[in-house]
Amino acid sequence: MRNVLPSLMDGIQRSHVLVPIILLMLLIPVVDAQGEVSVDRYILASKSVADDGATAPLIEWFCNSDINQCNQFEEDNALSMDKDEGMVWLSWHPSINSNDPLSNSDSNFRADELSAQVPAIRVDFQRLEGIEDGPAFNPVRAGLALNGTTPDAGGVVAAELPLEVTLIDIDGDEIVDEIDIESDFKPLVNLSSDVILNIALVEWYPEVWNEGVRPPHVVREWTATQAFSKRAGNVTHLVSGFGFEHLEAAGIRINSDDSQRWGLVAFLAGHAVAEGGAAGEAPPPSEPSVVLAMTEMNLPTMWEGTSMNEALPRIGFLTFAIICVIIIILTEKQREGALPRITGRLLNDDQDGDSEEVRLVASLDIRIGKYSARMGKVEISDPWKMKKRVDLSELKADSEHSIRLRIKGIPEDIEDPVVIRFSLEVETYGNWVMDLSLMAPRG
Numbered sequence: 001m002r003n004v005l006p007s008l009m010d011g012i013q014r015s016h017v018l019v020p021i022i023l024l025m026l027l028i029p030v031v032d033a034q035g036e037v038s039v040d041r042y043i044l045a046s047k048s049v050a051d052d053g054a055t056a057p058l059i060e061w062f063c064n065s066d067i068n069q070c071n072q073f074e075e076d077n078a079l080s081m082d083k084d085e086g087m088v089w090l091s092w093h094p095s096i097n098s099n100d101p102l103s104n105s106d107s108n109f110r111a112d113e114l115s116a117q118v119p120a121i122r123v124d125f126q127r128l129e130g131i132e133d134g135p136a137f138n139p140v141r142a143g144l145a146l147n148g149t150t151p152d153a154g155g156v157v158a159a160e161l162p163l164e165v166t167l168i169d170i171d172g173d174e175i176v177d178e179i180d181i182e183s184d185f186k187p188l189v190n191l192s193s194d195v196i197l198n199i200a201l202v203e204w205y206p207e208v209w210n211e212g213v214r215p216p217h218v219v220r221e222w223t224a225t226q227a228f229s230k231r232a233g234n235v236t237h238l239v240s241g242f243g244f245e246h247l248e249a250a251g252i253r254i255n256s257d258d259s260q261r262w263g264l265v266a267f268l269a270g271h272a273v274a275e276g277g278a279a280g281e282a283p284p285p286s287e288p289s290v291v292l293a294m295t296e297m298n299l300p301t302m303w304e305g306t307s308m309n310e311a312l313p314r315i316g317f318l319t320f321a322i323i324c325v326i327i328i329i330l331t332e333k334q335r336e337g338a339l340p341r342i343t344g345r346l347l348n349d350d351q352d353g354d355s356e357e358v359r360l361v362a363s364l365d366i367r368i369g370k371y372s373a374r375m376g377k378v379e380i381s382d383p384w385k386m387k388k389r390v391d392l393s394e395l396k397a398d399s400e401h402s403i404r405l406r407i408k409g410i411p412e413d414i415e416d417p418v419v420i421r422f423s424l425e426v427e428t429y430g431n432w433v434m435d436l437s438l439m440a441p442r443g
Helices: 008-027 068-076 078-083 105-113 139-152 244-249 308-338
Strands: 004-006 042-049 058-062 088-092 120-123 163-169 178-187 196-203 218-225 236-242 262-270 290-298 341-348 358-367 373-380 400-409 418-426 430-438
Touching: 042 290, 058 105, 068 078, 068 139, 078 088, 088 105, 088 262, 105 218, 120 139, 163 262, 163 290, 178 196, 178 244, 178 262, 196 236, 218 236, 341 418, 341 430, 358 418, 373 400
Parallel strands: 058 088, 088 218
Antiparallel strands: 004 430, 042 163, 058 120, 163 178, 178 236, 196 218, 196 262, 262 290, 341 358, 358 400, 373 418, 418 430
């Protein structure tokens, strides 16, 4: 068996190169070059999405991972859940009577609003015809009904709903602490008094793909507002979002360089007033709510929506980090060529018939690198013993040497590795300690 393990001194020697580099990297400030944003509230990224003048079928799936019907439906419809660009899918996880780690109180409120009992599915806020909620939910029938319903679903376009999103870091760790959302909301027709704007923070897919069966597009946080004009043509500048307390309480951790795993779905629900009606009047009592506007977007990464002046410090930091890595690699390769290389194996030695000792021979090959070295001492770890000292001292550069060490122990120690420690002084590189770990041969 051949194995060379660098000792603690090897790591200490290496740290002489690494420590200054790491300190320099930590000292590089990643701040706004223009100095317009305070250190306490740093803009990681921003992004604007215009209203596209369209809506799509809104599929809301209420599920828990500990219910077999939910798991079966998700397995049968995984592709359409995650890939069908013709619809918008939201997975809600109510926490009532659930051990689902994704469950949250927002999902409870949403389930109450739509009178949904897990498992349940809603298309544009309505039940699928012939599909029951709860224990009577049939996954196969629900999948067939969904596929037959969604081509004809989708709301009307009754408002413009552009979004401007800003990701905020408040402590300098480049983790998203706040999500600010703004919109110049503009009704295209008069809206009734029940109209409400919903904004869902959605985790499109998990960070770890193999964490088990789990639906995509999980709603992790949800907010809603009615604080806008319902008169056609009036523009209301809406300011909303998810603060630090919301994200922390929900266990949401968004890395600014991996934020594309997350997104926002904003949808307007309620009724448009009939032609000639006044804005803000009561909706028809028996008419169900519909989707009146919808905007879907990914969260921006740290490189999106960033001016060149803001991006320069990040580019400089990454460039410096790459240079440091290259220096480390070149230094390591140079060190490998300069230091001695020691390999070897253990052989059985001649045994005395009446002796209880285990006798071994370590056959070692030493190849000296580009720099001469001096062998200080050679030691062996307990419980093994070495019979004689190594007769080597000055080792010239690029030379090769073979030595044999006689080692003894007792049968009880045969499973313990034999660790031979070499103390070396290498020209230019100073003192080094190298450990060679060998196992006794079997049989």
